Amino acid sequence: MFHHVNAYPGDPILSLFQDFQRAPQARKVNLSIGLFYDENGAIPVLESVRNAAARIAAQGAPHTYLPMEGSAPFREAVQRVVFGEACAAVRERRVATLQTLGGSGALRLGAEFIKRYFPDSAIWISDPSWDNHRVLFAGAQIEVHSYPYYDAASNGIRFDAMLATLETLPARSFVLLQPCCHNPTGLDLTREQWRAVIACMQARGLIPFIDMAYQGFGDGLDDDAWAIRAMSDAGVAFLVSNSFSKNFSLYGERCGGLSVVCSSEQEATHVLTQMQAGVRRAYSSPPLFGAQLVAQVLGDAQLYAQWDAEVAAMRARIKSMRTGLRDRLRDALPGRAFDYLVEQRGMFSYTGLRAHEVDALRERFGVYLLRSGRLCVAGLNAGNLDYVAEAMASVLAPQ
Ligand code: KET
Numbered sequence: 001m002f003h004h005v006n007a008y009p010g011d012p013i014l015s016l017f018q019d020f021q022r023a024p025q026a027r028k029v030n031l032s033i034g035l036f037y038d039e040n041g042a043i044p045v046l047e048s049v050r051n052a053a054a055r056i057a058a059q060g061a062p063h064t065y066l067p068m069e070g071s072a073p074f075r076e077a078v079q080r081v082v083f084g085e086a087c088a089a090v091r092e093r094r095v096a097t098l099q100t101l102g103g104s105g106a107l108r109l110g111a112e113f114i115k116r117y118f119p120d121s122a123i124w125i126s127d128p129s130w131d132n133h134r135v136l137f138a139g140a141q142i143e144v145h146s147y148p149y150y151d152a153a154s155n156g157i158r159f160d161a162m163l164a165t166l167e168t169l170p171a172r173s174f175v176l177l178q179p180c181c182h183n184p185t186g187l188d189l190t191r192e193q194w195r196a197v198i199a200c201m202q203a204r205g206l207i208p209f210i211d212m213a214y215q216g217f218g219d220g221l222d223d224d225a226w227a228i229r230a231m232s233d234a235g236v237a238f239l240v241s242n243s244f245s246k247n248f249s250l251y252g253e254r255c256g257g258l259s260v261v262c263s264s265e266q267e268a269t270h271v272l273t274q275m276q277a278g279v280r281r282a283y284s285s286p287p288l289f290g291a292q293l294v295a296q297v298l299g300d301a302q303l304y305a306q307w308d309a310e311v312a313a314m315r316a317r318i319k320s321m322r323t324g325l326r327d328r329l330r331d332a333l334p335g336r337a338f339d340y341l342v343e344q345r346g347m348f349s350y351t352g353l354r355a356h357e358v359d360a361l362r363e364r365f366g367v368y369l370l371r372s373g374r375l376c377v378a379g380l381n382a383g384n385l386d387y388v389a390e391a392m393a394s395v396l397a398p399q
Helices: 014-022 047-059 072-083 102-117 131-139 159-166 191-204 226-233 265-282 289-298 301-332 355-365 385-396
Strands: 095-101 123-127 144-148 174-177 207-212 238-243 255-261 348-350 374-376
Touching: 047 289, 047 301, 072 095, 072 226, 072 238, 072 255, 072 289, 095 102, 095 265, 102 131, 102 207, 102 238, 102 255, 102 265, 123 131, 123 159, 131 144, 144 159, 159 191, 191 226, 207 226, 226 238, 255 265, 255 289, 289 301, 301 385, 355 385
Parallel strands: 123 144, 123 174, 174 207, 207 238
Antiparallel strands: 095 255, 238 255, 348 374
């Protein structure tokens, strides 16, 4: 019966991570998937999360079903942390927010919504973007196109070309944007560039879909969400997917949110109920435990302050690893430019390494990057920095 089912060739990120875990090499370093490791090479359990878990355990509450849209305290917390305390749209109850299965679940739920209510619209994503953006939207039968973004020659953003493309899109097209720590390039728009993008969205009647997976890993929790707040203040209708996988180190608990900023409370109610229907069709209701952890931390002033400090420490660690790798490579290969490592932001650096160089790093040294050349800086630590820098220098050195 299932003879016609071909094997899935695998995913460029998740399958590589599995390969890494199975790899027999004695010395191996995972710089592939977006996982934050601490300075000892462990995936941390945040203290704020540990404290929240202790409180939840002490309450001994039953493991009941959540409603389709998820936990109410979690959804309110998403609105506060993503849109800020002073957001008019939130205050006017114009934002429909659901708890989702991570950022991926938010993107997929949003994609289903787009397909149902904007059947003729396509979505534009940056070139390049997170590989799974294309997969998620195409999987919901939405046409996916790209707009220019990365300029390898200058390690910059092709902003004029990006804007020129956005200016040609038909009204009601969707545009996927990342507000901070762009995956995979680490290159973010300036505030001035954001203002130009927002004006373009308004002038052409385009609908932004903002995907925020790294809030707090760039400049800070509020600064990183600046574009979302500017967009909301400008009165644009848009969608936001947000993930707590990285900034709470809660990857496997699948904590995320989808928010739709509408023009009235009634519109937001209608959107929320249709999203509930979408959830019921797909998985009925989201999981409870991760939502309890996040809501507990974000809803308590003391735990929030502790979490904010932990995010700041993760951000500082990533930045110090960027400098450390840049300095070592500069010493090993003088005359070559490695400043991109400190100019790019967030978890990833787009190294420009070519696929055969990435293959050599993996095969000869057990150092795993994505074949696109994306390197997860958050996998570096004092114990592997010299080793990785030497390995990179050796594959980059002129033969
Ligand atoms: N958006 C972006 C931009 C992103 O990089 C990820 C994950 C997600 C959404 C999904 O988040 P989650 O809450 O886990 O569903 N990116 C890393 C992991 C992955 O590929 O799944 C990565 O790029 O390595």
